[in-house]
Structure formats: C-alpha cells, structure tokens
Amino acid sequence: xxxxxxxxTGFVLLTSCNNLKTDTYRSKRKDSIATRENAENVxxxxxxxxxxxxxxxxxxxxxxxxxxxxxxxxxxxxxxxFFDPDGTVASYLSAEYGIxxxxxxxxxxxxxxxxxxxxxxxxxxxxxxxxxxxxRIRTDKFVRINTxxxxxxxxxxxxxxxxxDWEILxxxxxxxxxxxxSISRNGAALPGSCGRGRH
Numbered sequence: 001x002x003x004x005x006x007x008x009t010g011f012v013l014l015t016s017c018n019n020l021k022t023d024t025y026r027s028k029r030k031d032s033i034a035t036r037e038n039a040e041n042v043x044x045x046x047x048x049x050x051x052x053x054x055x056x057x058x059x060x061x062x063x064x065x066x067x068x069x070x071x072x073x074x075x076x077x078x079x080x081x082f083f084d085p086d087g088t089v090a091s092y093l094s095a096e097y098g099i100x101x102x103x104x105x106x107x108x109x110x111x112x113x114x115x116x117x118x119x120x121x122x123x124x125x126x127x128x129x130x131x132x133x134x135x136r137i138r139t140d141k142f143v144r145i146n147t148x149x150x151x152x153x154x155x156x157x158x159x160x161x162x163x164x165d166w167e168i169l170x171x172x173x174x175x176x177x178x179x180x181x182s183i184s185r186n187g188a189a190l191p192g193s194c195g196r197g198r199h
Contacts, residue, residue, distance in 0.1 A: 037063040052087070055194065056080045058098075074098040078109070081194035084118075089194045091162055092116045095128070105132035117163040122146045125157070135161050143168060151175040 042061045046054040059076035078098040084090045096111035107130040115123040115137075125143045130136075136158060143157045145168065156169030 035065040037065075039063075051085055052083055053085075054080060054082045069104075070102050072100040072102070074100075083194075090118050092194060106130065107132075115163050119164065120148055121163070121166075123157070123159075123163060123166070130161060137161055137163065140169075149177055151177060 039061045040059065042056075042058050044054075044056045045052055056078065057080075058074045058078045060074065062073040062075065064071050064073065075097060077094070077096045079094045080092065081089055082091045093109070093113070093115045095109035095113040098107060098109045100107045109128045109130070111126060113123075113125050113128045115128070123143060123145050125139050125141050127141045128137055128139050131138070137160075138156075138158045140156045142155055143153070145152045145157070145166065151174070152168055152171060153173045154168040154171040157166060158169065159166035
C-alpha cells in the first residue's frame with residue numbers, strides 16, 4: 001500500500017484512459033486559480049526494475065492543480081492491487097470514494113472501505129486515512145476485522161501501511177469462528193481480479 005500516494009501523484013503523466021479533459025477556472029478568491037484534469041476508466045501501473053508492483057483502477061479521476069492545495073479525487077471509487085516481487089498479490093484495497101492530497105502526502109478513503117492482506121485478514125470501515133509521512137493507516141470510525149479465526153469489532157484502528165500489524169484502539173466485541181460456526185467469514189482470499197504481476 002505504500003506506493004499508493006506515489007502512483008496518484010504521478011497521475012497526470014501515467015494515466016491510461018479513454019477520455020482526458022482539462023479545464024481552467026477561477027473562483028472568487030484572486031489566488032485560487034486551478035486546473036482540473038478529468039480522466040475516465042483509469043488504470044495506473046507502477047513497475048520497479050521491470051516488475052509490476054501495483055495496479056490502481058478508477059472509473060473517474062479528477063486531478064486539481066490548485067494554487068493552495070492540489071489534490072486528486074476519485075469520486076466513483078478506487079481499487080488497488082499490490083504485488084510481491086514474484087508477481088503474487090500482497091494486498092488489496094477498495095473504497096467508493098478517495099482523495100489524495102499531494103503536498104500533505106495523505107490519502108483519505110471513504111464509504112465501504114475494505115483492505116485485505118496476504119494473511120487473509122480483512123478490514124471494513126467507512127473511513128480510512130493513510131499518512132505517507134508516518135507510514136501508517138488509521139481511522140477513528142467503527143471497524144470490523146475478519147481474521148482466520150475471529151471477527152473483531154471496535155472503534156478506531158491503527159496499522160502499518162501493509163495492514164499486517166494492526167491494533168483496534170477500543171475493542172467492542174470479539175466473535176470466535178471455527179468450521180462449525182454458522183457465521184460466515186466472508187472469504188479470506190485476495191481478489192482473483194488482481195491477476196499477477198509481470199516478470
């Protein structure tokens with residue numbers, strides 16, 4: 001997940017899309033000239049030493065080059081797959097809305113946010129902040145984390161950015177799950193739609 005902000009920062013140069021539209025506008029403030037670049041059906045791939053390390057997809061990305069605070073908005077949702085050097089999927093995230101503040105190096109995800117890691121653990125929440133400066137993801141909203149043998153619910157969560165070392169700040173309840181329980185663990189596998197990284 002650490003490459004997410006890098007990919008979004010390079011949006012203007014790296015987008016592969018059907019339509020690209022640029023508008024310049026000025027609001028009532030004299031110092032608030034901004035350029036908006038809209039791109040539909042965007043796929044961004046990040047490679048390192050010839051290996052695919054991440055693939056980000058969004059139905060719409062809006063890059064706003066604002067005098068005060070440039071940002072990239074994903075109003076129709078975002079999905080991201082991150083790959084290990086051998087091409088296997090390491091983690092996955094999705095949300096119905098995202099916005100990346102380039103100068104702050106912060107990504108805010110909202111509405112039906114889901115993160116899954118290679119251990120098969122899954123986080124569900126309605127808001128998630130990723131701070132590139134600290135290398136952490138966090139939320140103060142309600143969270144539900146599914147592990148291989150537990151469902152843990154609570155308020156607030158902090159984790160490393162690969163979601164392999166997490167902590168719920170205020171645990172509200174824990175449900176133990178085994179093969180005989182009727183409660184669904186809702187699948188622990190990373191999405192097959194991510195495919196594999198190229199060698």
